[in-house]
Amino acid sequence: MTTHTPTTETKPEDFEIFLATAPGFEDTLCDEVRLKGFKRPRPVPGGVVLRGGWPEVWRANLWVRGASRVLARIDTFRVVHLAQLDHLARRTPWASLLRPDIPFRVEAHCAASRIYHAGAAAERISRAITETLGAPCQPDATLVIRARIERDECTLSIDTSGELLHRRGYKQAVNRAPLRETMAALFLRQCGYDGTEPVVDPMCGSGTFIIEAAEIAARLNPGRGRHFAFEELATFDAQAWERMRSVNSQRVPSVRFYGSDRDAGAASMSMANATRAGVEPYVTFETAPISALSPPEGPKGLVICNPPYGTRLGDPRSLVPLYRAFGQVLRERFSGWRAAFVTAAPDLARETGLPFLPMRAPVPHGGLRVSLFQTGPLP
Secondary structure, three states: EOOOOOOOOOOOEEEEEEEEOOOOOOHHHHHHHHOHHHHOOOOOOOEEEEEEHHHHHHHHHHHHHOOOEEEEEEEEEEOOOOHHHHHHHOOOOOOOOOOOOOOEEEEEEEEEEOOOHHHHHHHHHHHHHHHHHOOEEEEOOEEEEEEEEOOOEEEEEEOOEEEEEEOOOOOOOOOOOOOOOOHHHHHHHHHHOOOOOOOOEEEOOOOOHHHHHHHHHHHOOOOOOOOOOOHOOOOOOHHHHHHHHOOOOOOOOOOOEEEOOOOOHHHHHHHHHHHHHHOHEEEEEEEHHHHHOOOOOOOOEEEEEOOOOOOOOOHHHHHHHHHHHHHHHHHHHHHHHOEEEEOOOHHHHHOOOOOOOOOOOOOOOOEEEEEEEEEEEOO
């Protein structure tokens, strides 16, 4: 069976859109996508699928905080050998999708299929596009066509995001072992954060949790400050995109957001990132150790951080005093606040002595598997 994508003018909702995320985050991402108003999203391994047209693709890139990329699935067909792949790839309506003047590249993945050589599959699809459309295939092109051949079924997708979506466009400075913005947004969602309560991060690094929380509270679109690969497609309508992007839903948050770090460079780096993100009026960053941490004036909220966990930045045993001090400060000073942190070291997490809620499955992060440890309101 071969399916092809009609133009958005003839049928505005008629292809599958895949929003990718790290394994373990699928349900959390699906919750976000549903709340952002997308119709009938459903979690699948590695992400969320929904149906729509190019406006939904643009909106997903602009609005959704937890997705790492957005793929437009443009064609699906059964294929069992390379000559057949070459023939069927030429029937995909490339001229209505790609521009002949924009370079592209093809990345292929094969699993449990008679076509098993991903490089050969990518080469056939690249040649089909070049010979039918005239677009140049270049190994460093930012526009990527993704081919997945699984159980003899080939799915062709356009990566409409380009750079991964955690690259919001404001973070020029990062510390060691940074947490991606997309992961921070999903962890905040798992903590029940909705933008109406203060957030404190006492190990703020480059400010990711605080800036994400402030952006959510200010209703700032995560993709507002960057370029996307879909802007290079034949389907792109610059005027419609500008209208979509210019809708201003911003509000002034009712609470503030507080980051601190014992490293003076981290505090200044975080404020510079917050300024570029446009949330400087709502955030405070300072240089301070865990021992100086105290709850800000006003309503109770969420303390969340990504502390060092040793496996990457040193000896985990040397971090026991840090975790113990963190737990002690929270238990003694943050009654009524919820606490959460991300770590790859469950033994260190237990050193805090905090009363954790039931755990979710760990998720991959930088070659490790990390877990979110969180509490209800502390006594």
